Amino acid sequence: MKIDGANMKHPRHARSAxxxxxxxxxxAAWAQDLTFTSYGGTYQEAQREALLDPIEEExxxxxxEDTLTGIAEVRAQVMxxxxxxxxxxxxxxxxxxxEAEGLFEPLDYDMISTEGFEESAYSDGWxxxxxxxxxxxxxxxxxxxxxxxxxxxxxxxxxxxxxALQNVPMGNMEIALIADGVAMEEVYDTLSTPEGVDRAFAKxxxxxxxxxxxxxxxxxxxxxxADGEVxxxxxxxxxxxxxxxxxxxxxxxxxxxxxxxDCLAIPRGAPNAELAMEVLARMVEPDLQANIPGLINYxxxxxxxxxxxxxxxxxxxxxxxxxxxxxxxxxxxxxxWAENRPAIQERWDAxxxx
Amino acid sequence: xxxxxxxxxxxRRAATLSAETREQWSMxxxxxxxxxxxxxxxxxxxxxxxxxxxxxxxxPSLVHYRRLLEPAYLSIFTQTFQISxxxxxxxxxxxxxxxxxxxxxxxxxxxxxxxxxxLPFWTSILVRTYAWMVLLQRRGxxxxxxxxxxxxxxxxxxxNNYTGTVIGMLxxxxxxxxxxxxxxxxxxxxxxxxxxxxxxxxxxxxFFTVFLPLSMPxxxxxxxxxxxxxxxxxVTPALLGGGRVIMVSMKIQQNAAMYFDWGAxxxxxxxxxxxxxxxxxxxxxxxxxxxxxxxx
Numbered sequence: 155m156k157i158d159g160a161n162m163k164h165p166r167h168a169r170s171a172x173x174x175x176x177x178x179x180x181x182a183a184w185a186q187d188l189t190f191t192s193y194g195g196t197y198q199e200a201q202r203e204a205l206l207d208p209i210e211e212e213x214x215x216x217x218x219e220d221t222l223t224g225i226a227e228v229r230a231q232v233m234x235x236x237x238x239x240x241x242x243x244x245x246x247x248x249x250x251x252x253e254a255e256g257l258f259e260p261l262d263y264d265m266i267s268t269e270g271f272e273e274s275a276y277s278d279g280w281x282x283x284x285x286x287x288x289x290x291x292x293x294x295x296x297x298x299x300x301x302x303x304x305x306x307x308x309x310x311x312x313x314x315x316x317x318a319l320q321n322v323p324m325g326n327m328e329i330a331l332i333a334d335g336v337a338m339e340e341v342y343d344t345l346s347t348p349e350g351v352d353r354a355f356a357k358x359x360x361x362x363x364x365x366x367x368x369x370x371x372x373x374x375x376x377x378x379x380a381d382g383e384v385x386x387x388x389x390x391x392x393x394x395x396x397x398x399x400x401x402x403x404x405x406x407x408x409x410x411x412x413x414x415x416d417c418l419a420i421p422r423g424a425p426n427a428e429l430a431m432e433v434l435a436r437m438v439e440p441d442l443q444a445n446i447p448g449l450i451n452y453x454x455x456x457x458x459x460x461x462x463x464x465x466x467x468x469x470x471x472x473x474x475x476x477x478x479x480x481x482x483x484x485x486x487x488x489x490x491w492a493e494n495r496p497a498i499q500e501r502w503d504a505x506x507x508x
Numbered sequence: 509x510x511x512x513x514x515x516x517x518x519x520r521r522a523a524t525l526s527a528e529t530r531e532q533w534s535m536x537x538x539x540x541x542x543x544x545x546x547x548x549x550x551x552x553x554x555x556x557x558x559x560x561x562x563x564x565x566x567x568p569s570l571v572h573y574r575r576l577l578e579p580a581y582l583s584i585f586t587q588t589f590q591i592s593x594x595x596x597x598x599x600x601x602x603x604x605x606x607x608x609x610x611x612x613x614x615x616x617x618x619x620x621x622x623x624x625x626x627l628p629f630w631t632s633i634l635v636r637t638y639a640w641m642v643l644l645q646r647r648g649x650x651x652x653x654x655x656x657x658x659x660x661x662x663x664x665x666x667x668n669n670y671t672g673t674v675i676g677m678l679x680x681x682x683x684x685x686x687x688x689x690x691x692x693x694x695x696x697x698x699x700x701x702x703x704x705x706x707x708x709x710x711x712x713x714x715f716f717t718v719f720l721p722l723s724m725p726x727x728x729x730x731x732x733x734x735x736x737x738x739x740x741x742x743v744t745p746a747l748l749g750g751g752r753v754i755m756v757s758m759k760i761q762q763n764a765a766m767y768f769d770w771g772a773x774x775x776x777x778x779x780x781x782x783x784x785x786x787x788x789x790x791x792x793x794x795x796x797x798x799x800x801x802x803x804x
Contacts, residue, residue: 369751381645503754504578
């Protein structure tokens with residue numbers, strides 16, 4: 155009532171009073187907000203619908219969004235002490251590298267449940283949110299015998315056809331060793347020795363003359379297989395889905411595929427770290443993760459998501475982390491690559507340019 | 509008429525001089541914004557990059573340059589210069605006859621043909637590169653025709669390799685060769701050719717002893733322009749090289765964007781810049797460079 159009186163007598167004071175109220179109220183409202191940053195595009199749209207929308211409703215908060223392209227931006231924010239992101243989505247090797255560089259807040263595993271997670275799918279500073287596969291795909295139009303393993307891919311006599319692989323060491327070193335007969339569970343033990351790295355490069359040397367294209371972007375690998383420029387290639391499973399939807403007779407086998415993941419993490423010094431921990435814990439729970447495959451074909455990181463009844467049989471069949479598919483694949487070790495990438499990359503560059 | 513022949517008095521000479529100085533100053537004033545932009549946007553960043561290339565882990569260091577001597581980097585430099593050289597040579601071989609033709613036919617027809625030369629020049633480099641991909645693919649249009657005509661049994665590897673890169677770059681570079689060539693060739697006085705044949709030279713001889721030497725400024729300008737532009741190519745080799753062709757600019761991008769290694773990227777940039785400057789210097793020793801671009 156007093157304010158009302160003041161209002162009528164001194165309109166100017168009233169305005170500043172309103173301003174005061176606004177300024178006081180604002181931080182309280184913002185404390186219930188946080189910023190989630192991911193790779194944008196259809197991927198982030200799916201994350202919005204599957205994870206963020208339900209959480210906003212449940213918790214009564216607002217989640218703002220931003221996009222990034224990789225570790226460099228997170229590093230820049232943390233180093234400069236001007237962190238504006240609360241939860242970030244990064245690729246596996248970036249997660250492992252960022253953790254090693256101390257860019258993440260430690261996660262509170264009293265709050266975050268890892269039930270149904272592979273042991274390689276979480277760490278002190280990050281936890282996986284989706285799986286994708288780098289698997290062997292082939293176009294059935296021009297070849298009669300279809301490869302079913304990396305050993306077949308290497309066998310150019312029995313499986314003739316043009317071939318492509320990705321132009322990065324990560325994944326290809328593992329593929330080479332598997333093709334050379336190393337059991338999947340022993341791949342990283344082997345790769346951790348200098349002899350193992352030599353062995354992988356020797357095997358790659360063997361197939362090099364028969365690789366027509368070393369692809370560098372996901373779109374390129376899809377174009378290669380769709381146009382019949384190559385008959386078989388390693389490809390990300392989501393890209394092959396798109397190729398198939400376009401009517402191209404292409405197939406993919408998850409057998410000996412490499413599982414990679416995107417992780418969630420909280421940058422060190424995040425403005426709303428406490429709330430971020432709560433939201434992050436909720437994001438990785440099976441009932442929300444189960445929303446993702448219906449929107450975009452990335453696999454949940456907890457196997458419990460497949461028991462929620464939300465993921466259809468068709469979606470399960472092509473999901474990179476459905477239990478049957480998971481069982482025949484090798485999860486890529488982020489730690490191995492965080493530690494060894496620079497050295498192996500140098501050697502890879504020499505291998506490619508020679 | 510008489511006044512011009514007369515030596516100007518001292519007073520008039522001074523007046524002319526000060527007018528000249530004033531004009532020079534106003535010219536400088538007009539050029540100042542451009543000079544500032546060049547200064548701030550070219551020299552400062554280049555200087556900064558140079559500084560970055562000499563630092564590793566916060567210490568002054570030559571490690572980024574030492575790394576360039578490793579086989580992987582040496583082969584990237586070799587490949588970059590080899591491709592640039594080949595593309596330049598082929599652009600000259602293809603461009604010279606065309607520029608010669610354009611310089612000899614009536615201006616109106618030449619103008620029309622020139623539009624054909626310029627059309628690709630005005631098209632996005634990305635579009636053209638993808639177009640070549642479609643044309644050159646294993647199951648692309650060119651291989652399709654060759655197989656239909658019975659000329660080959662199995663598709664040729666025309667793209668995703670060295671060949672595809674050279675074809676794509678050549679297409680992009682041709683106008684850069686033809687334009688300076690043409691502007692030099694139209695300036696050659698054709699009566700000199702007639703005089704040569706009048707004196708008994710065969711057309712061949714007249715061309716090689718009279719026309720070709722007179723067209724050299726155009727040849728050098730075009731060659732230099734194309735070669736230098738080739739050295740910095742990125743999009744075409746990245747898309748048509750199939751991962752096997754790695755040019756210096758691609759390595760710079762990889763170092764800067766993928767590994768966040770600005771020191772290594774800067775060292776590469778500095779060496780590429782130095783190589784280009786050296787090239788300019790060598791050519792400026794054999795010819796007067798300002799003449800190549802229309803100066804006298």
